[in-house]
């Protein structure tokens with residue numbers, strides 16, 4: 365069964381994944397599955413999240 369993977373922050377479609385993949389291994393720890401949609405973060409939003417806590421120090 366395929367589920368759709370959406371970005372939590374910008375609702376962009378990241379891709380489709382096999383639900384079996386999730387239960388077996390390489391499950392994304394930040395992934396949140398609701399119905400047949402998995403919410404995660406796209407690389408772009410992930411980057412922003414990574415930058416935010418520490419801010420930039422010059």
Ligand SMILES: [Zn+2]
Pocket residue numbers: 371372373374375376405406407408409410
């Ligand atoms: Zn995003």
